[in-house]
Amino acid sequence: MRFHLIAIGKSRAGPAQALFREYAGRLNPPLTLVEVEEKRPLGADALKAREAELLLAQVPAGALVLLLDERGSELSSPGFAEKIGKWRDQGIGDIAILIGGAAGHGDAVRARATATLCLGRMTWPHMLVRGLIAEQLYRAQQILVGHPYHRE
Numbered sequence: 001m002r003f004h005l006i007a008i009g010k011s012r013a014g015p016a017q018a019l020f021r022e023y024a025g026r027l028n029p030p031l032t033l034v035e036v037e038e039k040r041p042l043g044a045d046a047l048k049a050r051e052a053e054l055l056l057a058q059v060p061a062g063a064l065v066l067l068l069d070e071r072g073s074e075l076s077s078p079g080f081a082e083k084i085g086k087w088r089d090q091g092i093g094d095i096a097i098l099i100g101g102a103a104g105h106g107d108a109v110r111a112r113a114t115a116t117l118c119l120g121r122m123t124w125p126h127m128l129v130r131g132l133i134a135e136q137l138y139r140a141q142q143i144l145v146g147h148p149y150h151r152e
Contacts, residue, residue, distance in 0.1 A: 009035060033130070065098060
């Protein structure tokens with residue numbers, strides 16, 4: 001199963017990028033990151049719609065779309081691993097995980113999403129979310145193979 005993280009904004013060197021690279025590189029196969037951004041000054045609704053177009057244009061054909069959003073479901077790490085395991089067992093080959101911009105996700109992205117996940121009720125910097133989701137994907141892989149990385 002291949003994971004594709006498709007995010008609004010360009011990362012910069014620093015601790016958040018190092019965290020992402022650490023866990024993205026541990027995944028087998030490694031997590032693919034695609035960054036997109038709209039540089040034109042647009043109103044919030046127009047920006048969300050444009051960012052939705054940019055994100056969806058990068059989703060691989062046939063990929064399941066997992067949306068990261070504050071209105072999504074909260075899962076434990078084992079619950080997240082179980083969901084990934086079910087998708088794997090259903091023959092899903094690609095999962096595209098979408099991180100929106102500061103204005104949130106556009107309606108087109110919400111309509112395309114198979115599932116919506118929340119990383120908790122707190123607000124996280126979008127650059128840090130990349131590292132958090134990479135670590136949770138790695139943790140899920142380790143749970144699914146029975147590795148002791150995740151201890152309960």
